[in-house]
Amino acid sequence: MPDTTTPERLWAAAHAERAALADDLAELDEAQWTQPSLCGRWSVQEVVAHLSAAASTGRARWLVSMIGARFDADVHNARRLTEHLGSTPTETLQRFRTVVDSTTAPSGHTAAWLGEVVVHAQDVRRPLGLPGRPPVPVVTEVARFYAARDFAVNSRTAAAGLRLQADDGPFAAGAGPLVTGTTLALTMAMAGRAAFCEDLTGPGVRVLRDRCARP
Known part of the structure; x- marks a missing residue:
């Protein structure tokens, strides 16, 4: 990698x-x-x-x-x-x-x-419907940054109290109800994009989706 x-x-x-x-x-x-x-x-x-x-x-x-x-x-x-x-x-x-x-x-x-x-x-x-996706190692760095702090988006707040686990790379963060999916889907959800919660699984998805829906 x-x-x-x-x-x-x-x-x-x-x-x-x-x-x-x-x-x-x-x-x-x-x-x-x-x-x-x-x-x-x-x-x-x-x-x-x-x-x-x-x-x-x-x-x-x-x-x-x-x-x-x-x-x-x-x-x-x-x-x-x-x-x-x-x-x-x-x-x-x-x-x-x-x-x-x-x-x-x-x-x-x-x-x-x-x-x-x-x-x-x-x-x-x-x-x-465009298929382009950034490489997993690239998105992993963004995911780690987002999980660690609120900056341009309230990403750390979105992920608080949840265990985020990528199924296509090494990214993992937090503790609590599990949310699993691609590194990109987890990153987009932390950025507040509810559409990407459709790509995630686990008992913590509902909480993350609710947070994405907030203004």
Whole structure:
């Protein structure tokens, strides 16, 4: 299993996942770009614009934006998304391709920024029926980060009091009622995506699903 634990390798994994997603998106038609994603009210195109914004916002820019939004993350995200949304899906995709190799981020939590692309890629792939999946070692690093702390998502809170056990890799965390499934499904559920609870089994699934359903 390849080592993905250093910041350099985590960034390399993020770059690979961005590139893979960009290739998937290149085949979409106009209707697919407007389809709802798994990420709140955002369409597929808006999720891609958000990914471009995330890869273009360093610490200083993030702080200025958050102050301007009065530390309302939803307002901050909406404003930055609008900046990176193209006038057409083709333009939005072109803008995303320009940041594929970016290492710009608001903080040094590299696993979180890898998680940003892993989660949002599935936010668009699942509704569109696209088969792309990141490698298990890559998702394992995101799962470990999510189980350890709340950061961009309330993942640790979602997993609290549960035993999460991957059936396709080494990830395991917590104690309590068991939830079993792929590393990707567990990661997406910790990120609040209830649709992925359908892929999980065990006595703790109901609790995790209920938590995913909360605002």
